[in-house]
Amino acid sequence: MLLPFFEWCEATALGLAVRESVWLFPAIEAVHLLGLCLLGGALLIVDLRMLGTGLTRTPVALLARQARPWLVAGVVTMLATGVLLFLSEAIKCYYSQAFWVKMTTLPAALIFTFAVRERVAARSHVAGAPVAATGALSIALWVIVAAAGRWIGFS
């Protein structure tokens, strides 16, 4: 049902440009990876704190507030480069299970991070099980997204 849309994506000028260039795909991939590092750092520094380790002398709320712009920068970098990589091989993605795992967990991770985790972090002067669970779930969701993303390349 969605295949025509994926075929259209693959035929876009952007997709074509990335596919036909020798170095564009690897270069975008490298930036995608750097975005992952930034996202990982800004995310884990808060998640680890929520789990009661790392920068434990700093309040979760402060850490989350300061990490947020870097987290957003990481997410934006990954989305921008990710779309380009996708356009260049949309039909391959359509037939990749890993791609669909990623496309279901990514929105879940984004919504969880910016709707749920952000609220929990802002109010967590009280540490405890719900805060720790939020941190753990955040790590789990993003690890699935990252792992599925890497696996697209192996299929």
Place this chain on the structure above:
Amino acid sequence: MAEQPWSIGLRESLFVWPLLELAHVLVLMLFVGTAAMLDLRLLGVTFRSVPASEFTGRLLPWTRASFALMAITGLLLFYSSPVRYYQNIFFRAKVVLLVAAGLNIWWFHSRVHQRVHAWDLTMPPPRAARLAAVLSLVAWTGVVVTGRMVAYSWFDCGLQPQSAFVNWAAGCVVPPVPEP
């Protein structure tokens, strides 16, 4: 090394090699991620109210532990195709950058960090700390980029002709071109 059964096993395995590669990438989030957060703090651009010593004391253990995992998975990946990586120009650049990053860490800890309590909350942090942070960010960015490029074979010794620089940097043994 490439002839050893474990190397062949790794190289030809359907799942172990991708799983090692996957682990290498996932731990990258933790390793470069936490290192980058420390660098941003040393630059004084974020987490300004958190003492620098709290970063180096409580976050750095995570960076160190994740580096150990990066090294283990990385060495195993290298062991799967040692000859190919040894003559890969990106792999060689990555090793040089890793050494540079290591020297920077050594310099930071043996000199700048010794007096951390004197500038724990000073804004902006001392010039030396900021310099170490910039060098670290540049070096690790280079390591990530060259690491990713190791997978591409544009400059492989087997694909001649290559420029003299590539053949020198990758250590290619090129048979002399026969006289016409």
